[in-house]
Each structure stands twice: as C-alpha cells, then as structure tokens.
Amino acid sequence: MVTPRRAELDPAGGRELAAAIERAAVAARTQSEVQFTYHAVGGPLYAAHDEAMMREDLSATAGGALSGVSLLLVAGFEGSCCR
Numbered sequence: 001m002v003t004p005r006r007a008e009l010d011p012a013g014g015r016e017l018a019a020a021i022e023r024a025a026v027a028a029r030t031q032s033e034v035q036f037t038y039h040a041v042g043g044p045l046y047a048a049h050d051e052a053m054m055r056e057d058l059s060a061t062a063g064g065a066l067s068g069v070s071l072l073l074v075a076g077f078e079g080s081c082c083r
Contacts (some may be wrong), residue, residue, distance in 0.1 A: 007044075009043060014043075014046070014051075017040075018040065021038070
C-alpha cells in the first residue's frame with residue numbers, strides 16, 4: 001500500500017503517483033519472469049483522471065460555444081453596426 005504525501009484531491013500528485021507506480025511495475029516485470037497485472041486506485045489517481053477528462057471536455061466544448069455565441073450575436077444585431 002502506498003500513501004502519497006500530497007492531498008487526496010491533488011491531480012499533480014496523482015499524476016506523479018501514477019508515473020511512480022508504472023515505473024515500479026516496469027522494473028518488476030523486467031526483473032521477474034512472473035506475469036502479473038496491477039490495479040491502482042485511490043483519491044489522487046481519481047483526481048488526475050478527472051482533471052484530464054475535464055480538460056478534454058472543456059477544450060471540446062469551448063470552440064463550439066464560442067462559435068455559437070458569436071453567431072447569435074451577429075444574428076441578434078443583424079449587421080446594424082454597418083448601416
């Protein structure tokens with residue numbers, strides 16, 4: 001069992017923890033002939049995963065929202081600034 005020194009909801013700590021777990025798993029696989037799998041769970045890992053998902057969602061929706069609002073503004077003013 002591993003307990004991080006950072007807060008449970010710290011995504012940066014979760015990314016560091018995931019990287020350390022992966023390095024340890026790679027080292028164990030290269031030093032042993034035994035095949036194994038591992039499952040890492042916990043607050044920091046969830047925080048890192050959630051942050052990545054939110055960033056992906058925000059980047060996907062930001063462009064569409066900006067385009068939609070711009071289109072509504074142009075349609076609402078009906079080119080009145082050009083008359």
